[in-house]
């Protein structure tokens with residue numbers, strides 16, 4: 001009896017194995033093509049390697065963070081070569097490279113707060129909040145750039161506050177025992193003044209878009225309302241504008257924001273050079289990325305509204321996959337990404353790399369969208385080249401020239417708040433954020449904001465129930481369900497396109 005039992009179990013196992021094997025075989029047959037060497041190389045990512053990379057990403061953050069606290073705090077930034085702090089350039093007020101951003105407000109610490117939460121270090125988060133409250137003062141005679149301070153300082157503080165106040169405490173108890181709730185800005189304060197100004201400025205900009213194309217320039221004279229920079233694109237100077245139209249809609253549920261986003265997105269698609277089409281034209285050097293310079297924020301392309309969910313998301317993922325593959329190839333060409341790359345000369349125009357997060361961010365988001373192991377390989381490559389080329393005496397350093405990998409003595413705050421955070425999240429598949437991906441929006445500086453109906457009603461109006469609360473949960477739902485199975489089983493982009501890109505860039509192997 002016992003014997004028969006065991007036998008039937010074996011038989012049962014055998015049946016399962018046979019079933020699984022034939023199911024896989026069947027699935028592969030659907031696509032009617034054999035796996036090639038790139039499919040095999042990128043087709044899987046061992047679990048122990050993922051854990052090792054997770055540990056590496058964590059180590060990277062703590063090396064930068066601990067060094068900042070040891071050598072630079074309470075100054076704004078860490079100089080990772082000389083192991084000291086950096087503050088505003090008081091001697092040369094015209095030094096905008098420094099003074100736009102640094103305002104003597106412990107920038108790096110403030111910007112890192114929510115990364116500590118994402119890494120699950122509630123104790124250090126509490127210490128950091130205590131340090132911020134005891135040390136940071138805005139009552140200083142510094143001229144700073146509104147945009148940078150908004151995204152790096154205000155955004156960080158609001159994000160930290162909202163995470164602390166989450167009654168579910170998904171990242172542990174982030175609240176120091178003495179911390180008392182204090183409201184922040186418009187919807188938190190119940191004062192419409194801040195949002196009112198922001199919307200007015202947005203409206204004015206929107207109305208100044210070119211009549212013939214509907215496109216916006218990238219620099220405007222705020223006194224005369226005339227465009228100074230007439231280049232349009234998805235790169236620096238413009239990316240966050242589009243990003244915020246959509247994110248503002250997701251956060252606050254204002255349908256006007258979404259209408260503006262849709263219109264902006266439509267004209268961008270109409271007028272801008274794009275990747276996929278040209279990639280399909282085999283001959284010649286017509287490898288044209290979506291944006292002319294700087295780095296696209298592919299989250300903009302991914303974060304689509306669920307109304308056109310399957311079609312648009314699918315279409316846009318194709319494009320995001322292609323653009324990302326091009327940027328990754330450029331990364332491989334240099335080992336890091338040059339600040340500006342010229343697609344006609346196929347070489348770097350502006351050659352520094354300040355540890356920017358965009359490629360890691362896109363890699364993370366595409367992984368969330370496709371679960372394709374290709375993106376874990378990309379993340380590992382990025383992580384290793386950051387360690388190989390930018391790790392310095394105490395922290396990570398800006399690459400002065402991607403050509404010779406010379407370094408500059410600067411670690412910008414977004415390295416800890418974004419680059420490290422996205423790398424960590426890429427490999428931490430069980431992270432609360434990944435398991436509740438549709439519950440959060442990442443700001444343009446990578447700060448985490450819960451999407452919450454609380455913020456979708458204005459306290460200064462009659463409290464009305466938002467008309468379409470269903471959107472909140474489904475927006476940002478980039479589950480694999482929306483992506484066809486071929487995306488998960490094979491390379492996200494066909495091998496011959498990858499080879500085409502790498503041949504054009506003169507890469508030896510992919």
Ligand SMILES: *[C@@H]1O[C@H](CO)[C@@H](O)[C@H](O)[C@H]1NC(C)=O
Nearest residue numbers: 062065066120121122123124
């Ligand atoms: C939290 O951060 C502090 C400061 O970097 C570190 O000493 C500590 O080991 C971290 N804790 C965990 C659990 O990682």
Ligand SMILES: *[C@@H]1O[C@H](CO)[C@@H](O)[C@H](O)[C@H]1NC(C)=O
Nearest residue numbers: 335380381382384385386388
């Ligand atoms: C980083 O350096 C190691 C050791 O020298 C090397 O094996 C690896 O290929 C390098 N990786 C990258 C991405 O540069």
Ligand SMILES: *[C@@H]1O[C@H](CO)[C@@H](O)[C@H](O)[C@H]1NC(C)=O
Nearest residue numbers: 437438473474477478479481
């Ligand atoms: C995401 O969307 C799919 C398809 O609409 C749905 O089945 C799934 O439950 C959603 N997941 C979440 C986390 O909302």
